[in-house]
Amino acid sequence: MLRMYDLIEKKERGKELSEEEIRFFVSGVTDGSIPDYQVSAMLMAIFFRGMSNPEIFTLTDAMAHSGDVADLSGIRGRKADKHSTGGVGDKTSLIVAPMVAAAGCGISVAKMSGRGLGHTGGTVDKLESIPGVQTSLPADKFFDIVNRTGLCIIGQSGSFAPADKKLYALRDVTATVNCIPLIASSIMAKKLAAGSDYIVLDVKCGSGAFIKTEKEAEKLAKLMVDIGENAGRKVAALITDMDVPLGHAVGNSLEVIEAIETLSGRGDEDLTVLCTALAANMLYTAGVGDYGECEQRVSETLKNGLAKKKLADMIEAMGGDPAYVYDTSLFRESRISAVLASEGSGYVTRIDTEEVGKAAAVLGAGRAVKDQKIDHSAGIILHKKTGDKVKEGDVLATLFTSTVEKAQSGMEMLYGAVTFGDKPPKKKPLIYKTVRGI
Ligand code: URA
Numbered sequence: 462m463l464r465m466y467d468l469i470e471k472k473e474r475g476k477e478l479s480e481e482e483i484r485f486f487v488s489g490v491t492d493g494s495i496p497d498y499q500v501s502a503m504l505m506a507i508f509f510r511g512m513s514n515p516e517i518f519t520l521t522d523a524m525a526h527s528g529d530v531a532d533l534s535g536i537r538g539r540k541a542d543k544h545s546t547g548g549v550g551d552k553t554s555l556i557v558a559p560m561v562a563a564a565g566c567g568i569s570v571a572k573m574s575g576r577g578l579g580h581t582g583g584t585v586d587k588l589e590s591i592p593g594v595q596t597s598l599p600a601d602k603f604f605d606i607v608n609r610t611g612l613c614i615i616g617q618s619g620s621f622a623p624a625d626k627k628l629y630a631l632r633d634v635t636a637t638v639n640c641i642p643l644i645a646s647s648i649m650a651k652k653l654a655a656g657s658d659y660i661v662l663d664v665k666c667g668s669g670a671f672i673k674t675e676k677e678a679e680k681l682a683k684l685m686v687d688i689g690e691n692a693g694r695k696v697a698a699l700i701t702d703m704d705v706p707l708g709h710a711v712g713n714s715l716e717v718i719e720a721i722e723t724l725s726g727r728g729d730e731d732l733t734v735l736c737t738a739l740a741a742n743m744l745y746t747a748g749v750g751d752y753g754e755c756e757q758r759v760s761e762t763l764k765n766g767l768a769k770k771k772l773a774d775m776i777e778a779m780g781g782d783p784a785y786v787y788d789t790s791l792f793r794e795s796r797i798s799a800v801l802a803s804e805g806s807g808y809v810t811r812i813d814t815e816e817v818g819k820a821a822a823v824l825g826a827g828r829a830v831k832d833q834k835i836d837h838s839a840g841i842i843l844h845k846k847t848g849d850k851v852k853e854g855d856v857l858a859t860l861f862t863s864t865v866e867k868a869q870s871g872m873e874m875l876y877g878a879v880t881f882g883d884k885p886p887k888k889k890p891l892i893y894k895t896v897r898g899i
Contacts, residue, residue: 465489465503469499469503469506472510473506473510477513478512478516480519483520486500486503486523487524488523488527490527490628500628501635501637504628504631504632504643505635505637507637507640508637511642518688518691518692521645521649521692522653524622524647525622527624527650528620528623528624528654530654531571531573531621531654531656532656533657535600535604536569537608539567539748540569540570540571540658540659541570541657541660541743542572542659542661543557543572543662543663543739543743544648544662545662545663546644546662546663546664546672547665547670548665548669548707548814549669549703549707550707550708550710550716551582551663551665551703552582552587552707552708552710552716552719553732553735554574555587555716555717556723556724556736557743558570558572558614559724559768559775560724560736560740561611561759562610562612563611563767563768563770563771564749564762565767566744566749566758568659568747569607569612570607570612570613570614570743572612572655573614573615573616573651574614574616574617575617576616576828579827580815581669582713582716582818582821584614585615585616586835586837587717587720588776588779589837590792590837591717591782593780594779594781595779595781596615596616597615597616598779606775606779610774610778613775615779617651621651621654622654624650625646625647625650628643629647642684644671644672645685645688648685649688649692652694653688653694658695659694659696659746660697660746661699661746662696662697662699664682664699664701665678665701665703666703666704667703667704668703668704668811668813668815669703669817669818670814678700679700682699682700682894682896683698685698686898687898689898690899695746695748696746696898697745697746697895697897697898698895699738699739699892699894700896701891702892702893703814704889706814706843706846707731708729708732709844709846710840710842710843711818711826711841712821712838712839713826713839714792714793714837714838714840715841715842717785718789718792719732720772721789724768724786725763725769726763726764731891733763734891734892735892737756737763738892741755741756741758742895769786793838794838794861795825795863796862796864797861797862797863797867797868799860800856801856801860801875802855802857803852803855805851805853806852807881807883808882808883808884808886809845809847809851809857809879810847810885811847811880811886812843812880813878813880816875817841817843817878820870820874821839821841823867823874824839824840824862824867824871825838825839825867826839836862838861839861839863840861841860841871842859842861843857844856844857847886848885851881857875857879
């Protein structure tokens with residue numbers, strides 16, 4: 462008979478766990494038969510000793526099958542998914558999914574997304590800034606919307622990968638989140654359970670990401686591609702910069718407005734380039750054609766208005782008012798807006814992006830604890846970003862919130878997040894590398 466004590470001891474000594482032992486562990490986590498203190502001890506042993514690829518493949522598969530596994534066979538054609546490891550100002554799903562659906566290549570996007578937690582935002586919270594949008598839908602309605610419009614983004618149901626939910630909650634309080642085998646298996650278990658055959662991962666690195674260095678991000682990207690391919694999916698991972706917030710808007714309705722601007726062909730260059738690369742990779746991974754052709758097909762959707770129409774169609778099908786997509790002045794405005802001005806002249810040499818995300822959360826855009834109500838109109842518009850020249854008195858950012866106290870706190874945090882210097886910093890690439898399976 463297997464005993465958790467022996468498994469912890471085995472991993473603590475750096476030995477490889479067998480498939481039977483890993484499945485015993487995941488099943489005990491899921492049904493609650495292994496107490497939290499033993500699960501936590503195992504997580505810490507994994508944190509220090511790591512795992513081999515076969516161990517990680519088994520762990521991911523066991524977590525993916527610990528609850529419901531989506532059967533997307535009710536959706537016509539090929540299904541592609543994308544996932545970001547999390548960042549600040551990352552509104553790419555709201556742009557990329559409509560681009561793929563509008564490209565007319567028979568690729569649908571049936572996507573399950575999360576809510577924001579901590580300093581990072583979540584697509585579900587962003588979508589809900591449009592009144593009426595229902596992000597919790599039964600499977601038949603979800604399939605129907607994808608079949609009619611080519612896309613639908615809903616909230617991830619708690620019945621998918623429940624083992625990950627429990628493990629993640631324990632990792633969060635035992636300082637074991639930042640562990641590549643655990644991050645890779647956590648993300649990929651949910652992606653495998655969500656059912657798409659073609660998956661594009663946006664692995665973020667830098668001050669606003671979980672992973673701070675390119676080297677670590679590459680390790681994570683390779684591992685996630687290997688996990689997906691081992692499970693019979695086609696996967697590509699882009700390693701992208703999160704050392705500065707993406708685009709200019711941070712906060713829910715502000716980000717939806719920026720996404721709509723981008724879908725109208727008026728987006729920030731960085732955001733447009735990244736969304737085009739992610740959407741093109743989804744088509745390429747699904748076998749639509751050579752990369753140049755895929756890129757051209759998705760770029761066209763921003764020029765001909767079809768991607769914007771797809772977003773409006775999806776919003777209407779999900780119960781929201783599509784007029785918001787054509788008239789962004791309909792979005793509710795925050796009670797208070799305040800500007801942050803530069804006290805000196807020079808260049809913005811660095812932005813602590815995690816701190817920007819935390820400032821937006823303090824303004825009301827995020828949660829300090831699970832289930833906290835958020836203020837969809839709260840957030841930050843950054844007028845200056847890393848590399849920009851500033852003069853004394855220039856407006857660095859506009860903050861949107863509901864009380865003077867929150868504006869004050871957000872302002873202090875934001876000013877502390879920006880570093881100035883006499884010379885412009887070295888420009889970093891937006892996309893470091895693309896990792897593909899074989
Ligand atoms: N996102 C996840 O879903 N899991 C992790 O472990 C880290 C980021």
